[in-house]
Each structure stands twice: as structure tokens, then as C-alpha cells.
Amino acid sequence: MKIVMIGEAATHRDEIAAELGFEAEYVALPREAHESPEWDEQIDGADVLVAMRFKRPNKAEVPRFRLLHVPGAGLDGIDFSIMPAGSVACNVFEHEIPMAEYAMATMLEHEIDLGKARATFDTERFSAAYLARKPRGELFGKTVIIVGFGRIGQAVATRAQAFGMKVIAISGRAENGHVEGPCSEAYRAEQIDEILPRADYVVLSCPLNDGTRGSFGCTQFDAMREDAVLINIARAAVVDEDALHAALTEQKIAKAFLDVWYQYPAGSSDTVAPAKHRFEDLPNAFCTPHISGWTHGLFERRYSFIAANIARLKSGEKLQNVVYGEA
Amino acid sequence: MKIVMIGEAATHRDEIAAELGFEAEYVALPREAHESPEWDEQIDGADVLVAMRFKRPNKAEVPRFRLLHVPGAGLDGIDFSIMPAGSVACNVFEHEIPMAEYAMATMLEHEIDLGKARATFDTERFSAAYLARKPRGELFGKTVIIVGFGRIGQAVATRAQAFGMKVIAISGRAENGHVEGPCSEAYRAEQIDEILPRADYVVLSCPLNDGTRGSFGCTQFDAMREDAVLINIARAAVVDEDALHAALTEQKIAKAFLDVWYQYPAGSSDTVAPAKHRFEDLPNAFCTPHISGWTHGLFERRYSFIAANIARLKSGEKLQNVVYGEA
Numbered sequence: 001m002k003i004v005m006i007g008e009a010a011t012h013r014d015e016i017a018a019e020l021g022f023e024a025e026y027v028a029l030p031r032e033a034h035e036s037p038e039w040d041e042q043i044d045g046a047d048v049l050v051a052m053r054f055k056r057p058n059k060a061e062v063p064r065f066r067l068l069h070v071p072g073a074g075l076d077g078i079d080f081s082i083m084p085a086g087s088v089a090c091n092v093f094e095h096e097i098p099m100a101e102y103a104m105a106t107m108l109e110h111e112i113d114l115g116k117a118r119a120t121f122d123t124e125r126f127s128a129a130y131l132a133r134k135p136r137g138e139l140f141g142k143t144v145i146i147v148g149f150g151r152i153g154q155a156v157a158t159r160a161q162a163f164g165m166k167v168i169a170i171s172g173r174a175e176n177g178h179v180e181g182p183c184s185e186a187y188r189a190e191q192i193d194e195i196l197p198r199a200d201y202v203v204l205s206c207p208l209n210d211g212t213r214g215s216f217g218c219t220q221f222d223a224m225r226e227d228a229v230l231i232n233i234a235r236a237a238v239v240d241e242d243a244l245h246a247a248l249t250e251q252k253i254a255k256a257f258l259d260v261w262y263q264y265p266a267g268s269s270d271t272v273a274p275a276k277h278r279f280e281d282l283p284n285a286f287c288t289p290h291i292s293g294w295t296h297g298l299f300e301r302r303y304s305f306i307a308a309n310i311a312r313l314k315s316g317e318k319l320q321n322v323v324y325g326e327a
Numbered sequence: 328m329k330i331v332m333i334g335e336a337a338t339h340r341d342e343i344a345a346e347l348g349f350e351a352e353y354v355a356l357p358r359e360a361h362e363s364p365e366w367d368e369q370i371d372g373a374d375v376l377v378a379m380r381f382k383r384p385n386k387a388e389v390p391r392f393r394l395l396h397v398p399g400a401g402l403d404g405i406d407f408s409i410m411p412a413g414s415v416a417c418n419v420f421e422h423e424i425p426m427a428e429y430a431m432a433t434m435l436e437h438e439i440d441l442g443k444a445r446a447t448f449d450t451e452r453f454s455a456a457y458l459a460r461k462p463r464g465e466l467f468g469k470t471v472i473i474v475g476f477g478r479i480g481q482a483v484a485t486r487a488q489a490f491g492m493k494v495i496a497i498s499g500r501a502e503n504g505h506v507e508g509p510c511s512e513a514y515r516a517e518q519i520d521e522i523l524p525r526a527d528y529v530v531l532s533c534p535l536n537d538g539t540r541g542s543f544g545c546t547q548f549d550a551m552r553e554d555a556v557l558i559n560i561a562r563a564a565v566v567d568e569d570a571l572h573a574a575l576t577e578q579k580i581a582k583a584f585l586d587v588w589y590q591y592p593a594g595s596s597d598t599v600a601p602a603k604h605r606f607e608d609l610p611n612a613f614c615t616p617h618i619s620g621w622t623h624g625l626f627e628r629r630y631s632f633i634a635a636n637i638a639r640l641k642s643g644e645k646l647q648n649v650v651y652g653e654a
Contacts, residue, residue: 105435162489
């Protein structure tokens, strides 16, 4: 069996090998092989291609493989129109756990600001700092609107409810103000502008697609309260970049936690700006380099899942999480 | 009705006045009046004394009052042996919510370190930072031992369980490995040394009393794992100071979040060191100046409760949260 792994995925060869009960041929390719045909000869004939992205400038000539296993959930890096005949694509989740932990951490960061409390602590200033303590806010009783109520949104919601937060879901499955899952109310995307003024927090956790691209713009920032906080753990392009920059500069909202970006390096020696604007220069933008889902636990669970799917492919069993082709 | 308020409590006069449906005489006294007899003439004859501490060097001469309302839960600042004849003391809770939020924030801080991720983010370094991301840990699947399973401990536990953490309670009510509440196992304090090696996190949320003073010492730090984290939101004196300092210096544990201290300023111009050792100089000590419970929500809930008890005192109804005297 030939298993080709591209970019970051190639660093997880050992996890797959440890889980598989049989020998296989492993080929590791650089990040650039996601979109450049330069390594296609090495991909050609693979049983499994593990790659987060798969695009080709010349659609006529693409390598053949049986299974494209995306080692993540997002499919916006895959051009399904160039999938080889008879091939199948699968994805993996497991990131809802770290992403929900990240989202809760940002909300607690906004209320508590542990780092600031620590930075001002020393023996000499203790008495003054103690006596001058200013009360902070609580998550308890606050409202979080979760845009996109899939695995990630629901994982955030479960934790937010345990904190006594009110959870309002924005979901395509919402009907009559309700949807199944850990929330007290739910609405369709068309109704979001009416609901946004109620939010203390807005968490974006929807997929990027034609319906969501640029869907969070000036109108939505105007609908949010000045003391509200936006947390984007979906895809940057869900939010109109200029509208976001204006909202933060004009303090239409209190803060934005931004973990997802408008541009990413294509290759390992590539250097790109994450956005047109320098968001990190804005005091009310809290920027992190797409770390929300990046945990040891994530990789253990994901590569264990991928290995199990590869074993199924070998034995002819039904694959799990099929997103393209015949299961 | 005469209501005397000491120290920080005196800043909440308006909250009480707004809740009470009747006029009252309010007397605000400085922090020093907690333990010095200098203001006793003004306290004498009060219907209500709202004070976090009440101690006198000369026990023979103490002012009279009907109700001592402690505006917090901890009673270690009260010398009950000098309470006036026929008087009653009540306390308040409501801090379990902010303290549980603080405890969860410390655990997420340890796993995620948002501040560090933010500090290294800028347009120029983005591509390199993104490509060099190192996986972090998760709370999911980790074990937290909660020492003291009262209101605070259980509030931490509810939230920790929503994160998929395993909760082990140390409680005087534990029997046969169980206690009622959000935990999967529970043990008595005598068994803690056997249980501690299982902890990723240890949260101290027990009261300070003769049984708990200095109860967390060398033996307990030796029983903890090197990658484990201690979070003290109880009282500093529960932990032996020298043993704590040695454990952190010798890296017997990974980190300690310390929000409670061995000394506090007695008066508003008083300057004391929080501890003998300079914990803030240790990279694995995360020190904050007793902020864990300090929220707007706390004060709203507490002074609303105190006002309701004062109204009960006036109308002769049964007081709530009586901790001394006849209800």
C-alpha cells in the first residue's frame, strides 16, 4: 500500500504507522505539493493521499489515487472537480474539543485578563494592588451567539452552558426559534441582524462557503453592541476584512479575538501577510496564528481515525466520514 | 435602623440602600476598624455591622450590635468569642461563580497560553509562526482533584466536567469512593496522598480551619506529578509556605497559580509582603492579588442578599445563612 502525505501531515507518519497493523510505503512531500504539479509523479498511483489541500493549475493533468484523506474538517482547500475517477475523499473532525477550549479561553481572557493581573503582581506593590482591586465581569448570565451550530459550535455551547451562559445558535437547521442541541434559542442566518444586539459574545464557527463568504460585514458590526466581543475561529473570509478593521478602529465593538487569517503561506519558505490591515496594531484585536485547534490530542485522535480508515480501505470495509465519492 | 459598614463593605452602601425599602442611618468606617477599638463608639448600638473581620485586642470591651453580616463566606476573620450577647452572625456566598471561572481560566491559561501566542503575532512573523506552531495540551481527558467540595469546589467541578475532565473530589462527606455532586470519585482528606499522583490539576477550595491549616505540605508536593499544576483559591495558609516554595524551586510540580496570600494589609495605608518568599520571581508561580472572586456580579448578588437579610431583621423574619447565634 502506498501512502503519500503532504506538508504538515507528513510529520504524522509515525502515528499512522503505529496504528496500522501492516507494512506500507510512505512518501513525504513538501507543502508546495498541495497545489503544484511538480511532485505529481510521486503521488500518482497512491492508495492514499493525506493532504489538507488539493488544487492544480492545469486541471487536465492530475495524479491518480484511490482515497484523499483530508487531515482536517475544512474542505475549502480541495478542488473536487479534479478528483480522479472512482476516488473517494474523507475528512476528520476531533478539533471541536480544542477549538471549544480556545473559545472559552478567549471569553475568560476578556473577563479576567489573568496576564495583566500577574504582570502587576510583586511583593512591593501587593498591598496597593490588593486594596485597589477593581471588580471584573463574569461569563455567568452573559449571552453568546454561536454562528454555525455544527460540531464546533455545539462543543462551545456545552461548555458555555456549564458557565451559566445563555446560548443562542444561528443554524440552517433552526425552526421556530429552536434547534436540537445545547442552546436555548436558535435562528436562521437571515435573522442574525435582529439577534446580534443581544450578544455579549459572538463566536463564528460556520464553514466557509458561497453563502458565508463575507457574510459578516458592516451591517452585522453595526448591529453588535459596543461592549460585545467577536471570536472568529471559522475562516477569516467569513468576515469582511475592511468592515472588521473599521469596526475595531471605530470601536463599534469592544474586542475581536482573531485566530484565522486572510492569507496563509503556501510553501514552507513562503512569507505572506495574514491580512491587508495590521490587526495586531489595534489594541482591541487579539490576534493568534491559527492555534485554536492545534493540540496533541487533536493529532492523536485524527491520525488514529485516518489509520482506521486506511485499514478499512485495505480490507474493503465501508469508509467513515466520506465527503466525496462512493463510501 | 443603624447600619455600620467597615472597609471595602462601606463602598457598597448604595447597593444596600437601593434594595432596602426604608430609610436607614449608614455609618462608614475605615478598614482599621475591623480590629482596632478606636471606632467602637460609632459601632456601638448598631442594628447591623457589615464587616469582613471582627477582632479586638481587649476582649472585655466590645461594641454592641444585633447582626454581624459578613460580606463574604470565610469566617476566619471573626472572633466569635467576643460576639455581643444575643447577637447573630450571617455570611454570604455567591463567589463560587467567579471563583470557578477563575479556576477554569487558570487551567486554560496553562494549556493554551493565549498571551504568549498574541505576543508573538505580527504581520512580519506570521508565516513563520504559523508554520512553526507546536501542538499544545487540552483539558479534555485530564484529571482535576478538587480539595474541598463545597459550593466553590462543585462550581469548578460542573465546569470541568463540561470540558470532559475527570473530577475527583476530596471531601469530608466522601464515603466508599463517592460523594453527591459533579464528580466521578470522592475520597476523604486522609486518602489524598494516594490520589494525588493521578492529578493533572489540583484545585484547593477548602475552608481554612485547624484541620486544613498547613495540610498541603512536602508530602503532598512529593505525591504530585512533575507535570501537575496546583491552583490555590482557598486560603494561603492551607499550604505550607516553605514547602510550596521548595516544590516550585525544585520543580516538583509544573506550576502553581496562587491567588491567596499569607499576609494582607490591615489598613488602607498598610504595606505588607504577601509572603515570606518572593513567589513572583519564580517562573512557575503565577501570582495574582486575590482577584478570583472579585466581580461586579459578586457584589450585586451579595449586597442584594445582605439587604434582604436586613429587611428580615427589621420585620422579625427568619434570617438566612446564620453562622452564629439564634436564627
